[in-house]
Amino acid sequence: MSAITLTSVGLRYPDGTVGLAGVDLHIGDGEFVALVGPSGSGKTTLLRTIAGFLTPTTATICIDDDIVAGDRGTVPPEKRRLGMVFQQHAIWPHRSVGRNVGYPLEVTRTPRRERATRVAATLDLVGLGGYENRDPATLSGGQRQRVALARALVAQPRALLLDEALSALDEPLRDRLRLELRALTRAHGLTVVHVTHDRAEALALADRVVVLGDGELRRVGTPEELLTTPGTPFVAEFLWSATLLEGRLDATGFVDTDGSVVAARGAITGSDAAEEAGTLAVLPADVELRAPDAPDAWTSGIVTSSLFGRDASDVVIACNGIGVRCAVRGPRPRVGDRVGVTVRRASFHPQHRGVLGGSPAALPDTVATG
Numbered sequence: 001m002s003a004i005t006l007t008s009v010g011l012r013y014p015d016g017t018v019g020l021a022g023v024d025l026h027i028g029d030g031e032f033v034a035l036v037g038p039s040g041s042g043k044t045t046l047l048r049t050i051a052g053f054l055t056p057t058t059a060t061i062c063i064d065d066d067i068v069a070g071d072r073g074t075v076p077p078e079k080r081r082l083g084m085v086f087q088q089h090a091i092w093p094h095r096s097v098g099r100n101v102g103y104p105l106e107v108t109r110t111p112r113r114e115r116a117t118r119v120a121a122t123l124d125l126v127g128l129g130g131y132e133n134r135d136p137a138t139l140s141g142g143q144r145q146r147v148a149l150a151r152a153l154v155a156q157p158r159a160l161l162l163d164e165a166l167s168a169l170d171e172p173l174r175d176r177l178r179l180e181l182r183a184l185t186r187a188h189g190l191t192v193v194h195v196t197h198d199r200a201e202a203l204a205l206a207d208r209v210v211v212l213g214d215g216e217l218r219r220v221g222t223p224e225e226l227l228t229t230p231g232t233p234f235v236a237e238f239l240w241s242a243t244l245l246e247g248r249l250d251a252t253g254f255v256d257t258d259g260s261v262v263a264a265r266g267a268i269t270g271s272d273a274a275e276e277a278g279t280l281a282v283l284p285a286d287v288e289l290r291a292p293d294a295p296d297a298w299t300s301g302i303v304t305s306s307l308f309g310r311d312a313s314d315v316v317i318a319c320n321g322i323g324v325r326c327a328v329r330g331p332r333p334r335v336g337d338r339v340g341v342t343v344r345r346a347s348f349h350p351q352h353r354g355v356l357g358g359s360p361a362a363l364p365d366t367v368a369t370g
Protein backbone atom coordinates (compact mmCIF):
# COMPACT_ATOMS: atom_id res chain seq x y z
CA MET A 1 0.00 0.00 0.00
CA SER A 2 0.99 3.55 -0.52
CA ALA A 3 0.86 7.14 0.63
CA ILE A 4 -1.05 9.77 -1.34
CA THR A 5 0.04 13.40 -1.32
CA LEU A 6 -2.10 16.20 -2.69
CA THR A 7 -0.53 19.62 -3.14
CA SER A 8 -2.70 22.65 -4.00
CA VAL A 9 -5.33 20.61 -5.79
CA GLY A 10 -7.74 22.95 -7.56
CA LEU A 11 -10.46 22.02 -10.01
CA ARG A 12 -12.87 24.16 -11.98
CA TYR A 13 -15.65 22.49 -13.97
CA PRO A 14 -16.15 23.63 -17.59
CA ASP A 15 -19.19 25.73 -16.56
CA GLY A 16 -16.97 27.68 -14.13
CA THR A 17 -18.12 25.95 -10.92
CA VAL A 18 -15.26 25.61 -8.45
CA GLY A 19 -15.08 21.94 -7.45
CA LEU A 20 -11.89 22.14 -5.39
CA ALA A 21 -9.83 25.09 -4.20
CA GLY A 22 -6.23 24.53 -3.12
CA VAL A 23 -6.53 21.24 -1.24
CA ASP A 24 -3.34 20.10 0.54
CA LEU A 25 -3.48 16.69 2.14
CA HIS A 26 -1.11 13.86 2.95
CA ILE A 27 -2.67 10.43 3.41
CA GLY A 28 -0.23 8.07 5.06
CA ASP A 29 0.60 4.54 4.01
CA GLY A 30 -2.02 2.29 5.62
CA GLU A 31 -4.15 5.19 6.80
CA PHE A 32 -7.96 5.17 6.61
CA VAL A 33 -9.20 8.67 5.79
CA ALA A 34 -12.86 9.67 5.54
CA LEU A 35 -13.93 12.66 3.44
CA VAL A 36 -17.02 14.39 4.77
CA GLY A 37 -18.77 17.70 4.18
CA PRO A 38 -22.15 19.12 3.25
CA SER A 39 -23.70 18.28 -0.09
CA GLY A 40 -21.74 19.99 -2.86
CA SER A 41 -18.62 20.48 -0.71
CA GLY A 42 -16.39 18.59 -3.16
CA LYS A 43 -16.07 15.09 -1.67
CA THR A 44 -16.79 13.20 -4.89
CA THR A 45 -14.79 15.69 -6.93
CA LEU A 46 -11.76 15.10 -4.71
CA LEU A 47 -12.08 11.32 -4.84
CA ARG A 48 -12.53 11.30 -8.63
CA THR A 49 -9.53 13.61 -9.00
CA ILE A 50 -7.37 11.20 -6.99
CA ALA A 51 -8.73 8.33 -9.11
CA GLY A 52 -7.89 10.19 -12.32
CA PHE A 53 -11.42 10.55 -13.72
CA LEU A 54 -11.15 14.33 -13.34
CA THR A 55 -8.14 16.40 -14.26
CA PRO A 56 -7.25 19.10 -11.76
CA THR A 57 -6.81 22.64 -13.02
CA THR A 58 -3.84 23.12 -10.73
CA ALA A 59 -2.16 20.46 -8.65
CA THR A 60 0.36 17.86 -7.93
CA ILE A 61 -0.91 14.46 -6.86
CA CYS A 62 1.65 11.85 -5.88
CA ILE A 63 1.17 8.23 -5.01
CA ASP A 64 4.35 7.44 -3.15
CA ASP A 65 7.04 9.00 -5.38
CA ASP A 66 4.99 8.65 -8.53
CA ILE A 67 3.53 11.95 -9.79
CA VAL A 68 0.11 11.04 -11.24
CA ALA A 69 -1.04 14.63 -11.86
CA GLY A 70 1.19 17.63 -12.27
CA ASP A 71 2.86 20.03 -14.70
CA ARG A 72 3.76 17.19 -17.01
CA GLY A 73 0.19 15.94 -17.43
CA THR A 74 -1.80 13.20 -15.82
CA VAL A 75 -1.61 9.44 -15.55
CA PRO A 76 -4.91 7.80 -16.71
CA PRO A 77 -7.06 6.05 -14.06
CA GLU A 78 -6.23 2.52 -15.22
CA LYS A 79 -2.51 3.19 -14.78
CA ARG A 80 -2.79 4.59 -11.24
CA ARG A 81 -3.23 1.17 -9.66
CA LEU A 82 -6.05 2.27 -7.38
CA GLY A 83 -9.13 0.20 -6.48
CA MET A 84 -12.54 1.88 -6.49
CA VAL A 85 -15.91 0.89 -5.05
CA PHE A 86 -19.03 2.93 -5.76
CA GLN A 87 -22.41 3.13 -4.05
CA GLN A 88 -24.08 1.11 -6.78
CA HIS A 89 -22.06 -2.07 -7.16
CA ALA A 90 -21.26 -2.01 -10.86
CA ILE A 91 -21.38 -5.77 -11.22
CA TRP A 92 -21.77 -7.19 -14.72
CA PRO A 93 -24.86 -9.43 -14.67
CA HIS A 94 -23.73 -11.63 -17.55
CA ARG A 95 -20.43 -12.58 -15.87
CA SER A 96 -20.02 -15.02 -13.02
CA VAL A 97 -18.80 -13.72 -9.66
CA GLY A 98 -15.32 -15.07 -10.43
CA ARG A 99 -15.16 -13.33 -13.83
CA ASN A 100 -16.40 -10.09 -12.30
CA VAL A 101 -13.70 -10.18 -9.64
CA GLY A 102 -11.03 -11.31 -12.11
CA TYR A 103 -11.76 -8.60 -14.67
CA PRO A 104 -8.90 -6.27 -13.65
CA LEU A 105 -6.51 -9.22 -14.04
CA GLU A 106 -7.91 -9.95 -17.52
CA VAL A 107 -7.16 -6.36 -18.47
CA THR A 108 -3.55 -6.74 -17.36
CA ARG A 109 -3.38 -10.12 -19.19
CA THR A 110 -2.53 -12.04 -16.04
CA PRO A 111 -2.20 -15.76 -16.90
CA ARG A 112 -5.40 -17.76 -16.33
CA ARG A 113 -4.01 -19.97 -13.56
CA GLU A 114 -2.65 -17.06 -11.52
CA ARG A 115 -5.91 -15.22 -12.09
CA ALA A 116 -7.91 -18.11 -10.64
CA THR A 117 -5.65 -18.30 -7.58
CA ARG A 118 -5.88 -14.59 -6.90
CA VAL A 119 -9.64 -14.45 -7.45
CA ALA A 120 -10.13 -17.32 -5.00
CA ALA A 121 -7.88 -15.68 -2.39
CA THR A 122 -9.63 -12.32 -2.73
CA LEU A 123 -13.09 -13.87 -2.51
CA ASP A 124 -11.92 -15.58 0.69
CA LEU A 125 -10.80 -12.21 2.00
CA VAL A 126 -14.26 -10.68 1.63
CA GLY A 127 -16.06 -13.70 3.02
CA LEU A 128 -17.22 -15.14 -0.31
CA GLY A 129 -14.85 -18.08 -0.62
CA GLY A 130 -16.11 -20.62 -3.19
CA TYR A 131 -18.52 -18.19 -4.89
CA GLU A 132 -16.58 -18.09 -8.20
CA ASN A 133 -19.27 -19.71 -10.31
CA ARG A 134 -22.26 -17.98 -8.81
CA ASP A 135 -24.49 -15.82 -10.99
CA PRO A 136 -24.51 -12.26 -9.50
CA ALA A 137 -28.31 -12.23 -9.82
CA THR A 138 -28.47 -14.84 -7.06
CA LEU A 139 -26.57 -12.68 -4.56
CA SER A 140 -27.91 -10.33 -1.89
CA GLY A 141 -27.10 -6.60 -1.99
CA GLY A 142 -24.42 -7.04 0.66
CA GLN A 143 -22.83 -9.95 -1.19
CA ARG A 144 -22.76 -7.93 -4.41
CA GLN A 145 -21.02 -5.11 -2.60
CA ARG A 146 -18.45 -7.63 -1.36
CA VAL A 147 -17.92 -8.72 -4.97
CA ALA A 148 -17.31 -5.07 -5.89
CA LEU A 149 -14.83 -4.82 -3.01
CA ALA A 150 -13.07 -8.01 -4.12
CA ARG A 151 -12.81 -6.67 -7.66
CA ALA A 152 -11.27 -3.46 -6.32
CA LEU A 153 -8.73 -5.44 -4.28
CA VAL A 154 -7.80 -8.27 -6.64
CA ALA A 155 -5.11 -6.37 -8.52
CA GLN A 156 -3.44 -5.37 -5.23
CA PRO A 157 -4.07 -1.65 -5.65
CA ARG A 158 -1.90 0.99 -4.05
CA ALA A 159 -4.96 2.40 -2.29
CA LEU A 160 -8.67 1.79 -2.06
CA LEU A 161 -11.09 4.62 -2.94
CA LEU A 162 -14.64 4.18 -1.65
CA ASP A 163 -17.45 6.44 -2.91
CA GLU A 164 -20.44 6.00 -0.58
CA ALA A 165 -19.63 2.29 -0.87
CA LEU A 166 -21.87 1.24 2.02
CA SER A 167 -24.64 3.82 1.62
CA ALA A 168 -27.06 1.75 -0.47
CA LEU A 169 -27.20 -1.09 2.05
CA ASP A 170 -29.84 -1.37 4.74
CA GLU A 171 -28.75 -0.64 8.26
CA PRO A 172 -27.93 -3.95 9.98
CA LEU A 173 -25.99 -5.07 6.93
CA ARG A 174 -24.22 -1.72 6.66
CA ASP A 175 -23.15 -1.98 10.29
CA ARG A 176 -21.75 -5.47 9.73
CA LEU A 177 -19.91 -4.53 6.54
CA ARG A 178 -18.47 -1.47 8.27
CA LEU A 179 -16.89 -3.66 10.92
CA GLU A 180 -15.64 -6.16 8.37
CA LEU A 181 -14.24 -3.46 6.09
CA ARG A 182 -12.36 -1.84 8.95
CA ALA A 183 -10.98 -5.16 10.18
CA LEU A 184 -9.91 -6.10 6.64
CA THR A 185 -8.22 -2.78 5.89
CA ARG A 186 -6.45 -2.78 9.25
CA ALA A 187 -5.25 -6.38 8.94
CA HIS A 188 -3.82 -5.76 5.45
CA GLY A 189 -2.54 -2.24 6.06
CA LEU A 190 -4.68 -0.83 3.23
CA THR A 191 -4.63 2.88 2.48
CA VAL A 192 -8.26 3.95 2.16
CA VAL A 193 -10.02 7.16 1.12
CA HIS A 194 -13.68 6.83 2.01
CA VAL A 195 -16.28 9.38 0.90
CA THR A 196 -19.45 9.31 2.95
CA HIS A 197 -22.34 11.60 3.79
CA ASP A 198 -22.73 9.65 7.03
CA ARG A 199 -20.85 11.53 9.74
CA ALA A 200 -21.20 8.75 12.31
CA GLU A 201 -19.73 6.27 9.82
CA ALA A 202 -16.79 8.56 9.05
CA LEU A 203 -16.05 9.12 12.74
CA ALA A 204 -16.40 5.43 13.56
CA LEU A 205 -14.15 4.12 10.78
CA ALA A 206 -11.48 6.67 10.02
CA ASP A 207 -8.03 7.22 11.49
CA ARG A 208 -8.48 10.81 10.35
CA VAL A 209 -11.53 12.69 9.14
CA VAL A 210 -11.18 15.38 6.45
CA VAL A 211 -13.94 18.00 6.49
CA LEU A 212 -14.55 19.80 3.20
CA GLY A 213 -16.62 22.96 2.69
CA ASP A 214 -17.06 24.80 -0.63
CA GLY A 215 -14.25 22.80 -2.20
CA GLU A 216 -11.81 23.76 0.56
CA LEU A 217 -10.26 21.60 3.21
CA ARG A 218 -11.70 22.97 6.44
CA ARG A 219 -10.27 20.63 9.01
CA VAL A 220 -8.30 17.42 9.30
CA GLY A 221 -7.93 15.43 12.46
CA THR A 222 -8.60 12.25 14.36
CA PRO A 223 -12.21 11.95 15.56
CA GLU A 224 -10.99 12.73 19.09
CA GLU A 225 -9.16 15.89 17.94
CA LEU A 226 -12.18 17.08 16.00
CA LEU A 227 -14.38 16.59 19.06
CA THR A 228 -12.14 18.42 21.52
CA THR A 229 -10.95 21.05 19.01
CA PRO A 230 -13.39 21.42 16.13
CA GLY A 231 -11.41 24.53 15.17
CA THR A 232 -14.26 26.38 13.47
CA PRO A 233 -17.98 26.82 14.11
CA PHE A 234 -18.60 25.28 10.67
CA VAL A 235 -16.94 22.01 11.74
CA ALA A 236 -18.60 22.03 15.18
CA GLU A 237 -22.00 22.46 13.55
CA PHE A 238 -21.45 20.02 10.70
CA LEU A 239 -19.78 17.19 12.62
CA TRP A 240 -21.31 17.51 16.05
CA SER A 241 -24.60 19.37 15.42
CA ALA A 242 -23.40 22.23 17.63
CA THR A 243 -25.64 25.23 18.24
CA LEU A 244 -23.94 28.46 17.12
CA LEU A 245 -24.58 31.67 19.03
CA GLU A 246 -23.40 35.15 18.08
CA GLY A 247 -22.23 37.57 20.74
CA ARG A 248 -19.25 38.81 22.77
CA LEU A 249 -16.81 37.35 25.19
CA ASP A 250 -16.17 39.57 28.23
CA ALA A 251 -14.95 39.21 31.82
CA THR A 252 -18.17 37.46 32.91
CA GLY A 253 -18.38 35.00 30.04
CA PHE A 254 -20.09 34.84 26.67
CA VAL A 255 -22.90 37.36 26.31
CA ASP A 256 -25.45 36.74 23.53
CA THR A 257 -27.06 39.47 21.38
CA ASP A 258 -29.90 39.76 23.94
CA GLY A 259 -27.40 40.61 26.70
CA SER A 260 -27.76 37.28 28.57
CA VAL A 261 -24.70 35.45 29.85
CA VAL A 262 -24.80 32.08 28.07
CA ALA A 263 -21.85 30.50 29.88
CA ALA A 264 -19.32 31.66 32.46
CA ARG A 265 -15.82 32.54 31.36
CA GLY A 266 -14.35 29.45 33.03
CA ALA A 267 -16.59 27.19 30.95
CA ILE A 268 -15.38 28.59 27.62
CA THR A 269 -12.30 27.57 25.62
CA GLY A 270 -10.85 29.28 22.56
CA SER A 271 -9.76 32.80 23.54
CA ASP A 272 -7.63 34.57 26.14
CA ALA A 273 -8.71 38.04 25.02
CA ALA A 274 -10.33 40.30 27.65
CA GLU A 275 -13.12 41.15 25.26
CA GLU A 276 -13.85 39.88 21.77
CA ALA A 277 -16.80 39.43 19.39
CA GLY A 278 -17.41 36.02 17.89
CA THR A 279 -19.37 32.79 17.79
CA LEU A 280 -19.97 30.34 20.59
CA ALA A 281 -20.28 26.68 19.53
CA VAL A 282 -22.20 24.53 22.00
CA LEU A 283 -22.28 20.76 21.54
CA PRO A 284 -25.61 19.02 22.28
CA ALA A 285 -24.05 17.00 25.11
CA ASP A 286 -22.99 20.24 26.81
CA VAL A 287 -26.53 21.65 27.05
CA GLU A 288 -28.52 20.77 30.17
CA LEU A 289 -32.22 21.19 30.81
CA ARG A 290 -33.49 22.87 33.97
CA ALA A 291 -36.78 24.11 35.36
CA PRO A 292 -37.84 27.14 33.25
CA ASP A 293 -37.23 29.59 36.11
CA ALA A 294 -34.05 27.97 37.50
CA PRO A 295 -31.69 30.72 38.71
CA ASP A 296 -28.69 29.16 36.96
CA ALA A 297 -30.43 28.84 33.55
CA TRP A 298 -29.07 30.91 30.65
CA THR A 299 -32.56 31.18 29.18
CA SER A 300 -35.75 29.23 28.70
CA GLY A 301 -37.55 28.07 25.58
CA ILE A 302 -40.16 25.76 24.10
CA VAL A 303 -39.30 22.21 23.01
CA THR A 304 -39.94 22.01 19.25
CA SER A 305 -38.62 18.50 18.62
CA SER A 306 -37.90 15.51 20.86
CA LEU A 307 -36.61 12.38 19.17
CA PHE A 308 -35.87 9.24 21.14
CA GLY A 309 -32.30 7.97 21.11
CA ARG A 310 -30.94 4.87 22.82
CA ASP A 311 -28.13 6.69 24.61
CA ALA A 312 -29.53 10.22 24.55
CA SER A 313 -32.61 11.80 23.02
CA ASP A 314 -32.18 14.53 20.42
CA VAL A 315 -34.12 17.56 21.65
CA VAL A 316 -34.42 21.01 20.06
CA ILE A 317 -35.49 24.00 22.13
CA ALA A 318 -36.51 27.29 20.53
CA CYS A 319 -34.70 29.94 22.60
CA ASN A 320 -34.86 33.58 21.49
CA GLY A 321 -35.37 32.54 17.86
CA ILE A 322 -32.52 30.00 17.89
CA GLY A 323 -32.96 26.22 17.84
CA VAL A 324 -30.71 24.93 20.63
CA ARG A 325 -29.83 21.25 20.18
CA CYS A 326 -29.58 19.18 23.34
CA ALA A 327 -28.67 15.52 23.97
CA VAL A 328 -30.95 14.54 26.84
CA ARG A 329 -30.13 11.49 28.92
CA GLY A 330 -32.96 10.21 31.02
CA PRO A 331 -36.58 11.37 30.76
CA ARG A 332 -37.22 13.23 27.55
CA PRO A 333 -39.31 16.43 27.47
CA ARG A 334 -42.41 16.61 25.29
CA VAL A 335 -42.87 18.93 22.33
CA GLY A 336 -44.49 22.12 23.63
CA ASP A 337 -42.91 21.93 27.12
CA ARG A 338 -41.20 25.07 28.41
CA VAL A 339 -37.74 24.27 29.77
CA GLY A 340 -34.77 26.16 31.15
CA VAL A 341 -31.41 25.76 29.38
CA THR A 342 -27.87 25.91 30.76
CA VAL A 343 -24.59 25.55 28.91
CA ARG A 344 -21.96 23.51 30.74
CA ARG A 345 -19.10 24.08 28.35
CA ALA A 346 -18.55 25.68 24.94
CA SER A 347 -15.86 26.75 22.47
CA PHE A 348 -15.45 30.37 21.40
CA HIS A 349 -14.45 31.29 17.84
CA PRO A 350 -13.34 34.90 17.30
CA GLN A 351 -15.15 36.75 14.55
CA HIS A 352 -12.09 37.27 12.36
CA ARG A 353 -11.95 33.51 11.69
CA GLY A 354 -15.43 33.62 10.18
CA VAL A 355 -18.38 31.34 10.79
CA LEU A 356 -17.79 29.34 7.62
CA GLY A 357 -14.33 28.24 8.45
CA GLY A 358 -11.86 31.06 7.81
CA SER A 359 -8.39 29.88 8.68
CA PRO A 360 -8.69 27.25 11.35
CA ALA A 361 -5.85 26.73 13.76
CA ALA A 362 -3.81 23.92 12.26
CA LEU A 363 -3.98 20.52 13.83
CA PRO A 364 -0.87 18.38 13.69
CA ASP A 365 -0.84 16.52 10.40
CA THR A 366 -0.29 13.23 12.14
CA VAL A 367 -0.89 9.81 10.72
CA ALA A 368 -2.91 7.88 13.25
CA THR A 369 -2.71 4.18 12.93
CA GLY A 370 -4.68 2.85 15.92
Ligand SMILES: Nc1ncnc2c1ncn2[C@@H]1O[C@H](COP(=O)(O)OP(=O)(O)OP(=O)(O)O)[C@@H](O)[C@H]1O
Nearest residue numbers: 013015017018019038039040041042043044045046
Ligand atom coordinates in the same frame (compact mmCIF):
# COMPACT_ATOMS: atom_id res chain seq x y z
N1 LIG B 1 -20.03 17.89 -13.86
C1 LIG B 1 -20.14 19.00 -13.14
N2 LIG B 1 -20.25 20.21 -13.74
C2 LIG B 1 -20.34 21.35 -13.01
N3 LIG B 1 -20.33 21.40 -11.66
C3 LIG B 1 -20.23 20.22 -11.01
C4 LIG B 1 -20.14 18.97 -11.70
N4 LIG B 1 -20.06 17.98 -10.78
C5 LIG B 1 -20.09 18.58 -9.56
N5 LIG B 1 -20.20 19.93 -9.70
C6 LIG B 1 -20.24 20.94 -8.64
O1 LIG B 1 -19.02 20.86 -7.91
C7 LIG B 1 -19.26 21.05 -6.52
C8 LIG B 1 -18.77 19.84 -5.74
O2 LIG B 1 -19.57 18.71 -6.11
P1 LIG B 1 -19.35 17.25 -5.52
O3 LIG B 1 -20.26 16.33 -6.26
O4 LIG B 1 -17.90 16.94 -5.52
O5 LIG B 1 -19.84 17.44 -4.02
P2 LIG B 1 -20.13 16.33 -2.90
O6 LIG B 1 -19.56 16.87 -1.65
O7 LIG B 1 -19.66 15.00 -3.37
O8 LIG B 1 -21.72 16.40 -2.85
P3 LIG B 1 -22.80 15.26 -2.51
O9 LIG B 1 -22.63 14.94 -1.04
O10 LIG B 1 -24.10 15.94 -2.78
O11 LIG B 1 -22.52 14.09 -3.40
C9 LIG B 1 -20.75 21.31 -6.38
O12 LIG B 1 -20.94 22.70 -6.40
C10 LIG B 1 -21.33 20.68 -7.62
O13 LIG B 1 -22.55 21.31 -8.00
